[in-house]
Amino acid sequence: MITNVGIVIVSHSPKIAEGAADMVRQMVGDSVPLAFTGGDPGGGLGTSVEAIMEAIEQAWSPSGVAVLVDLGGAESNSEMAISLLPDEKRALVAICNAPVVEGAVIAATEASGGSSLKTVRRTAEELSPQ
Amino acid sequence: MVEEKVNQLVHAVTGVILQHADELTALDQAIGDGDHGVNLKRGAEAVLAELPKLDGKPIGEVLRAAGMQIVMKVGGASGPLIGTWAMELGKHLPPAPAYVDVAKALEAAFLAVKARGKSEEGQKTMLDVLGPAVRAMQANADPAAIKAIVQAAAEATIPIRATRGRASFLGDRSIGHMDPGARSSSLIIAAVCDHQSKVEPAN
Numbered sequence: 001m002i003t004n005v006g007i008v009i010v011s012h013s014p015k016i017a018e019g020a021a022d023m024v025r026q027m028v029g030d031s032v033p034l035a036f037t038g039g040d041p042g043g044g045l046g047t048s049v050e051a052i053m054e055a056i057e058q059a060w061s062p063s064g065v066a067v068l069v070d071l072g073g074a075e076s077n078s079e080m081a082i083s084l085l086p087d088e089k090r091a092l093v094a095i096c097n098a099p100v101v102e103g104a105v106i107a108a109t110e111a112s113g114g115s116s117l118k119t120v121r122r123t124a125e126e127l128s129p130q
Numbered sequence: 131m132v133e134e135k136v137n138q139l140v141h142a143v144t145g146v147i148l149q150h151a152d153e154l155t156a157l158d159q160a161i162g163d164g165d166h167g168v169n170l171k172r173g174a175e176a177v178l179a180e181l182p183k184l185d186g187k188p189i190g191e192v193l194r195a196a197g198m199q200i201v202m203k204v205g206g207a208s209g210p211l212i213g214t215w216a217m218e219l220g221k222h223l224p225p226a227p228a229y230v231d232v233a234k235a236l237e238a239a240f241l242a243v244k245a246r247g248k249s250e251e252g253q254k255t256m257l258d259v260l261g262p263a264v265r266a267m268q269a270n271a272d273p274a275a276i277k278a279i280v281q282a283a284a285e286a287t288i289p290i291r292a293t294r295g296r297a298s299f300l301g302d303r304s305i306g307h308m309d310p311g312a313r314s315s316s317l318i319i320a321a322v323c324d325h326q327s328k329v330e331p332a333n
Contacts, residue, residue: 040205042172050202073207080210
């Protein structure tokens, strides 16, 4: 069983989410639990709380899950999804303030070395100007 | 009887959203990603589809369930925001709410939306309508006055330069357009006011 921190990619665009996930896999193979989601419940550009909850479940790791998001709604919907998780899981999921593609690749690379969720998040967030 | 009123209220609110969906989308095309009307329409339809299951339930439970549908089905940032608003109202409203109960619930819901959106009034968002609505109720305004206040509040977002949400990417170019979220919130509150005036005419 993989105990490395899991990565979830959330984009408005299903193609960006899938493409970013491809780039993560190229870097870390299967060493990190990974899931991605994009598109709103009607199939348009946007995000879905339900799909984000499923992605978090799919990428679940006892060490936690780092979530990478693109624009506003992706962040709000991810926060909403996290707030709806059971208590014991909620504290183990962190949204990283980082660009979605670069953040996902860097976070996954850090996670593949067995780093904690805190370290994975910090590494991804080093990409964003503070 | 009470349950029947709840049902009518949900129909009044979802009806106004469906009726104004194109207008909301047009407003959002000007300063956002152009999906506000489409998204809220999907949310309203999801709420209507859920309604038969809520038959006979108290207003608080209906609003919590409606809010969850909005959260799950809308797909944009407005899903968690309007959904949180409805769920929080539902959490605070007793089965037969008096005016003061609604005023208190509205304030709690406003604070919850503020927290969810990490936003303040004055940033050209739905908060610019929800805030004035809270204060109007605290000042004991009647439904007709509250309706006028929220409509004016939505209009008042036109000259604001957006500093939150996607419109903020446009900087000064966001000036001169009504905020779509402020507009949809004003429509929802105005529909509730109209409904109240109808069922409880001012004496």
